[in-house]
Amino acid sequence: MLTHTKPDYFVHERALCESPRIGKGTRVWAFAHVLPEAQIGEDCNVCDNVFIENDVRIGNRVTIKCGVQLWDGVTLEDDVFVGPNATFTNDIFPRSKQYPEKFDRTVIRRGASIGANATILPGITIERGAMIGAGAVVTRSVPPNAIVVGNPAKIVGYVDAKAVPAEEPVRARTVEPDKRVATTAVRGVTLHRLKEAADIRGSLSVGEFEKEIPFAPLRYFLVYGVPTAETRGEHAHRECHQFMLAIKGSVHVVAFDGTTREEFVLDSATTGLYLPPMTWGIQYKYSSDAVLLVFASHHYDSADYIRSYDEYVELASRPHA
Template identity: 60%
Template sequence: MSTTKYFVHPQALLESTQVGEGSRIWAFSHVLPGARIGAEANICDHVFIENDVVVGNRVTVKCGVQLWDGVTLEDDVFIGPNVTFSNDPAPRSKHKPEAPLRTLVRAGASIGSNATIRPGITIGPGALVMDGAVVTRDVPSNAIVTGNPAHITGYRDTPHLALAGSLSSDAALPQLQARGAALHKLPKIVDLRGALSFGEIGAHLPFTPQRFFMVYDVPTKEVRGEHAHKACHQFLVCVKGSVGIVVDDGERRDELLLDSAQLGLHIPPMVWGIQYQFSSDAVLLVLASDCYAADDYIRNYDEFLAAVRGAGNGH
């Protein structure tokens, strides 16, 4: 009586002994001896897995995928049909690199069919790579990327706030889910000479600015921000054009479009901020509560999450 706690199709070739309970290896797949596969993984037909590969728990690898040395798939990753990985940036016949570049697909990320992942790339937790995308650089957490080269088009599980009409009426601006972040309606005065918008400390600005900077001439596909501050408050106004903003408190996220000089966004400390989808004429004004200090920035999302959880535990 077999004591094997995982399934191997009779026409699969499994050479590894490091396979977790409940995993399934389907027909015509070949797993080399050094590979490690977690529990409840699903390795579909015609998949090849090399030696220096780690496949986490509950991972799905669909048909026609090759996982070469240096690839790690964390828990709950989905790899669609015919996704292509590589581990050598400049391959030549009979010239094997001393060590493969490491490619990491973080927990909960999904990669759609026929996507190509260049070597040495990290796909962030929860990210989504759309079908056929060519990923040439790291993908941030929860980002949705598409195209060749792949660029960010949105963020998963992030409500997009509809602000149309709220500035031209007496209706209150919508509340944000991200802890402490808030929208502010700024006055607008129009006469024959043009339009004027302003903000006053206390009435509109929730802090006294010590610094300002402007962001402009940003290529449409570029992403800025991607950090949180430990102590600094920021107030963002897009004085011309438009820019997409994501605010994230580690548990909840919001996405909105800043496209009016009447609309201000307050981002408090310990809220992750992202700016992307800049229009070609966008000018973003940022008022800050403190002068620049490099050690006030948290630029790594994992470190941000750890800091948020630590603060929540009273540490």
């Protein structure tokens, strides 16, 4: 008989729930143990054999599957999913009977998912919408919507963004054959097939500014020597336009307009990607020999950058953005 049903939430008779800070509609199942200072939001599902320590903050609509321990310093925001036997840690150098003055805070942001048996090291942030693969060992913070797997965990993709060679959509979606420009699913982002001249002496690729390249640049920069595990970009510009070319090797570029996300593989000196202002851009999966050339419409100005994903999403949702 289940005797511990509360007016607003449910606790199984074989669970030990010492905290009164439990939200409406939450269910705490058999053999779970919730310590007195823990906070759990509304409509959560705490499954069998879950342990939740005192300094743990859990948002609304969170699912915590069987065998998970949440130690002091862990925050799970709204709509987080934690798979069976996922492991959280809160002390990077644990010693018996030696306790840190303060535990590093580990934050799992809204809508993120953690696969079964994943291990999350302390003091990191897994950002909104990210997905952690089963068995992954996460040793550093994960950007929004990234998919990470392995030990140590590495980014292998982004949610809702299937990687395609940039030349493929140029051929398939060209809307201005004379200019060889293709639209994409991301607002304002276009792919450009540049002119090429090739003979026995070699090849030449050319693009004219304000014709093939849709603005006159005031700046350029080259990105090279990037370790394959590293991610660059992860920001938007308020005013600056950008045009990207992989002049050597290959680079994956993810573009996001606040609603739609698409991923492109730049691997040809004859194919460029145009990113207008207010486009969230990410570059990752650099090949070992990759050289990325970027033309920018403005001089460098730190105030032009939007580096907070939350701020970007809020700005992009405005009608005038």
